[in-house]
Amino acid sequence: MSAAQPVVISGVTDSGMRYAHLWHPEFKVVGAPGPYHMAGMTTERALMFSIDSACPTPWIDxxxxxxxxxxxxxxPTPTHTVEWKFGRPTFSPVTAPEQDDEAALFDMEGTDR
Known part of the structure; x- marks a missing residue:
């Protein structure tokens, strides 16, 4: 996972709250690199948006x-999923859904099923 690109996670909780977060996977905090939340948005109480002051300038856009x-x-389209272990996030890249061979043939022909 390259620190040159942010980790984007997004989804909807069981209660219906939408969220999207932008993480730096290897931000140096207190001498040790680790995941760091750079920006986030939720619909918890109201539409909320925040950007951390440490967010790299290109990531603000x-x-x-x-x-x-x-x-x-x-x-927003997620780049990763997140799993929390002992209060620490672990990210896994999102993989594109696999197409079956028949769907690939239809795509090549330019027709829909």
Whole structure:
């Protein structure tokens, strides 16, 4: 996982709250690199948006585009999923859904099923 690109997670909780977060996978905090939350948005009590002051400048534009998508009621496309272990996030890349061979043939022909 390259620190040059942010980790984006997004989804909907069981209670219906939408969320999207932008993480730095290897931000140096107190001498040790680790995941760090750079920006986030939720619909918990109201539409909330935050950007950490440590957020790399190029990522601010990414966060703003994510928020624009979020405000329209859509979720930004996630790059990773997150699993929490002992209060620490572990990220896994999102894999594209696999197509079956028949669907690939239809795509090549330019027709829908």
């Amino acid at each position: 990414i966060a703003l585009r994510m928020f624009d998508t979020f405000r329209r009621g859509e979720l």
